[in-house]
Amino acid sequence: MNLLQQFQKHWQQNFSQLQAGNCQLLxxxxxxxxxVVLVDLLNDLGFHFVMAHCNFQLRxxxxxxxxxxxxxxxxxxxxxxxxxxxxxxxxxxEKKISIQDAAxxxxxxxxxxxxxxxxxxxxxxxxxxxxxxxxxPSNNAHILTAHHAxxxxxxxxxxxxxxxxxxxxxGIQPLLKDRKLIRPLLPIRKKELLGYANEKRxxxxxxxxxxxxxYTRNYFRNQLLPQIREIYxxxxxxxxxxxxxxxxxxxxxxxxxxLHISKLMEQKGAEWHIPVLKWKKVNPLHTIxxxxxxxxxxxxxxxxxxxxxxxxxxxxxxxxxxHRIIRNRNWMIIAPNQTETxxxxxxxxxxIQINFANGTLQxxxxxxxxxxxxxxEVTLDAVSIRFPLLLRKWKTGDYFxxxxxxxxxxxxxxxxxxxxxxxEKEKVWVLESDKKxxxxxxxxxxxxCKVTENTREAFLFSYRK
Numbered sequence: 001m002n003l004l005q006q007f008q009k010h011w012q013q014n015f016s017q018l019q020a021g022n023c024q025l026l027x028x029x030x031x032x033x034x035x036v037v038l039v040d041l042l043n044d045l046g047f048h049f050v051m052a053h054c055n056f057q058l059r060x061x062x063x064x065x066x067x068x069x070x071x072x073x074x075x076x077x078x079x080x081x082x083x084x085x086x087x088x089x090x091x092x093x094e095k096k097i098s099i100q101d102a103a104x105x106x107x108x109x110x111x112x113x114x115x116x117x118x119x120x121x122x123x124x125x126x127x128x129x130x131x132x133x134x135x136x137p138s139n140n141a142h143i144l145t146a147h148h149a150x151x152x153x154x155x156x157x158x159x160x161x162x163x164x165x166x167x168x169x170x171g172i173q174p175l176l177k178d179r180k181l182i183r184p185l186l187p188i189r190k191k192e193l194l195g196y197a198n199e200k201r202x203x204x205x206x207x208x209x210x211x212x213x214x215y216t217r218n219y220f221r222n223q224l225l226p227q228i229r230e231i232y233x234x235x236x237x238x239x240x241x242x243x244x245x246x247x248x249x250x251x252x253x254x255x256x257x258x259l260h261i262s263k264l265m266e267q268k269g270a271e272w273h274i275p276v277l278k279w280k281k282v283n284p285l286h287t288i289x290x291x292x293x294x295x296x297x298x299x300x301x302x303x304x305x306x307x308x309x310x311x312x313x314x315x316x317x318x319x320x321x322x323h324r325i326i327r328n329r330n331w332m333i334i335a336p337n338q339t340e341t342x343x344x345x346x347x348x349x350x351x352i353q354i355n356f357a358n359g360t361l362q363x364x365x366x367x368x369x370x371x372x373x374x375x376x377e378v379t380l381d382a383v384s385i386r387f388p389l390l391l392r393k394w395k396t397g398d399y400f401x402x403x404x405x406x407x408x409x410x411x412x413x414x415x416x417x418x419x420x421x422x423x424e425k426e427k428v429w430v431l432e433s434d435k436k437x438x439x440x441x442x443x444x445x446x447x448x449c450k451v452t453e454n455t456r457e458a459f460l461f462s463y464r465k
Contacts, residue, residue, distance in 0.1 A: 003188070003196040007041050010187055014174060018182075020046035023140035026114055027051050028107065029073065029081075031066045034146035036073065036204040037193045038185060042144075043077050049144075051081045052114060054107045056088040058099065062208060069205050084110050100215060108179075111143045115180055147172050147183040150190040153239045154220045165290070165300075166253045169246040189236075257291045264292065270341040272334040279332060280310050296323040296334055314435055315388050317346055328390060329435060347389040347431070356391060358429055361441070364460040375442050376464070382457035384449035390432040398430065400437040401447040411440065418443065431461065 001009070011018075018025075025042065029035040029051040042049055053070040055063050067083055074081035092102035118141045152171045159168035174186045185193070197204060213219045228235050260282055266273045274292075282288045290303045297320035298306070309316050309327045316327045319337070326333045326344055335342040339356050347354055347363070354361045365382075398411040415425050431439040439445045441463050451458055 003037075003192055004041060004044055006188070007184070008045060011045075011184060015182060015184065018140060018142065020048070023047075023142065024118060025049035026111060026141070026143050028111060028143065028145045029053050029070050030146075030207070031069045031073070031205040032146075032207060033193055033197050033202075033204040034148055034185065034190075036202050037196055038144065038146040039073065039077060039079075040196075040200065040202055043079075049079060050114075051079055052111060053081060053083045054103070054110065055083060055085045056103050056106070057085055058088055058103075059207075059209060066205055066207075082114065100217075108181075112179065115141045115143055142180045142182050144182050144184060146185050148185040148188050148190055148193060149240055150221075150236075152186055152243060153225070153236055154217050156239055156243055157220055157224070158216060165287075166246060166250045169243075170250045171243040171246070257288065260288050261292055264288075269343055270336050271343050274332045274334070276310055276327070276330050276332055293320075293325065293334075296325075297321045298323075298325075315346070315386075315390060317388070326390070328392075343393050345391040347387070347391055349387040354391060356429070358427055358441075359463060359465040361391065361431075362462040362464070364462075366458060366460060375444070377460065377462045378439055378445050379451050379458050379460050380438055380445060380449045381451050381455045382459055383455070384433070384436075384446075385438065385459060386434045389438070392430060392432065394425075394428045394430050394440070398437060400430075400440065400444075402444050403447050403450060405447055411437075414440070414444070 025047055027035065027039060027042070027049050029039060030053070039049075039051065051070060051074050053067060055067045057063050059066075071081050071083070086103075086106045088099060088102050088106065091106060092099050095102060095105075097105075156169060156171045159171075162168075172183060172186060174183050175181070196202075209215070210218060211222070213222055225235070232238070264274050264278055264282065279289070279292075285307065286303060289307055290300055293303065293306055294300075298318070299320075302318055302320070306318050306325055309318060309325065309332065312327050314327060314329060318325045322337055324335055324337060324346060326335060326346060328344060333344045335344045339345045339354055342356070345354060345356055347361070349365075352363055354363075394411050396412065399408045400411065400414075401408050402414065411428075411430075415428070420428075428443070429441045430437045431441060433449075436448070437446055438449050439461065442465075
């Protein structure tokens with residue numbers, strides 16, 4: 001079976017929903033042998049596609065040579081070529097990431113923007129007209145990269161040495177449905193691609209940086225793997241078989257993890273609530289905890305700190321770029337950092353304004369005033385306040401000591417006395433400090449935190465709907 005037949009068989013087995021004439025393909029083309037072979041294979045099978053080339057401007061005249069080569073490749077196959085130039089070094093410096101990570105982020109963001117534009121505009125109709133084919137459905141637009149089996153071996157080893165879970169040991173995935181990303185050359189070895197290119201006399205360009213070991217992948221490719229092959233001649237085949245096994249193990253692992261997490265988490269609006277006692281009893285605790293927090297932007301290194309929260313103080317928390325995990329009494333609450341959508345919001349001492357679903361809360365630290373303000377503007381004794389505060393919706397069972405009273409009163413009874421409607425009660429928020437409600441916002445403060453003649457320091461809280 002020649003390479004074209006092998007590729008066609010693999011395509012039919014794994015991507016049969018995509019056939020020539022019913023899909024749009026965006027090919028990432030660097031000009032190297034891998035992407036050139038992919039172009040030729042898809043062209044021979046009758047697929048219509050657009051080439052996308054990234055000029056990262058990292059190799060001077062060689063980068064310009066690659067761009068011109070891909071443009072000429074488009075002319076040779078009568079395909080449209082999209083080119084974008086990136087200031088990769090500046091982007092890496094701004095984001096404080098490596099050049100490799102910067103290039104990866106830039107190229108995939110651009111590819112996804114292109115495919116997204118096909119879905120949101122009639123760019124797909126424009127491309128169809130240029131290719132002299134009928135209009136193609138936008139949900140069949142996909143990104144293709146030329147990653148092959150040798151790339152997968154290198155990725156597996158890099159993940160292993162860097163430290164990873166089962167998912168990392170599964171290597172490069174052939175299909176990422178949510179990103180509409182396909183890697184159709186993954187079963188094919190590099191030597192097979194080179195053999196095909198030589199047989200068909202395909203012209204391609206060489207990236208001189210591939211010979212440099214300053215990049216991690218090149219070190220594995222040029223130094224580590226050749227030395228391992230001297231001891232284990234079949235190491236490549238063994239690692240590819242291991243990737244298959246790890247993928248199967250990974251599927252079982254994800255099923256087990258999903259079952260555990262489904263029993264723990266309860267979604268409430270934009271938040272997720274987990275009982276502390278249930279979380280503490282899961283086994284294995286570290287693994288389940290990591291998988292639980294991972295989708296919310298947390299790093300593996302934060303897992304241990306999150307576990308410590310299970311025995312931590314009320315109001316303790318850990319943050320990611322998008323979410324916070326808050327210890328609130330007997331619950332762990334995963335809330336978005338966008339306070340307008342969260343039902344539980346932490347208020348730090350340095351905060352001066354918090355926007356939430358019901359309005360805006362402003363905080364001012366100042367000398368005490370011998371007044372308690374109005375329902376929308378209150379002054380609280382700093383002695384009674386322990387940060388971080390918790391701004392949240394009221395719930396059944398909540399109570400406080402209304403200003404002027406020495407006995408506690410449940411909020412549900414307090415609302416009845418005020419003759420609040422069901423709708424009005426649903427909109428009530430409270431400000432809490434260490435399990436103690438300081439203020440039923442817009443209605444009454446707690447008597448225990450009022451300003452007195454002995455007050456030396458106070459906080460002014462202003463509420464605007």
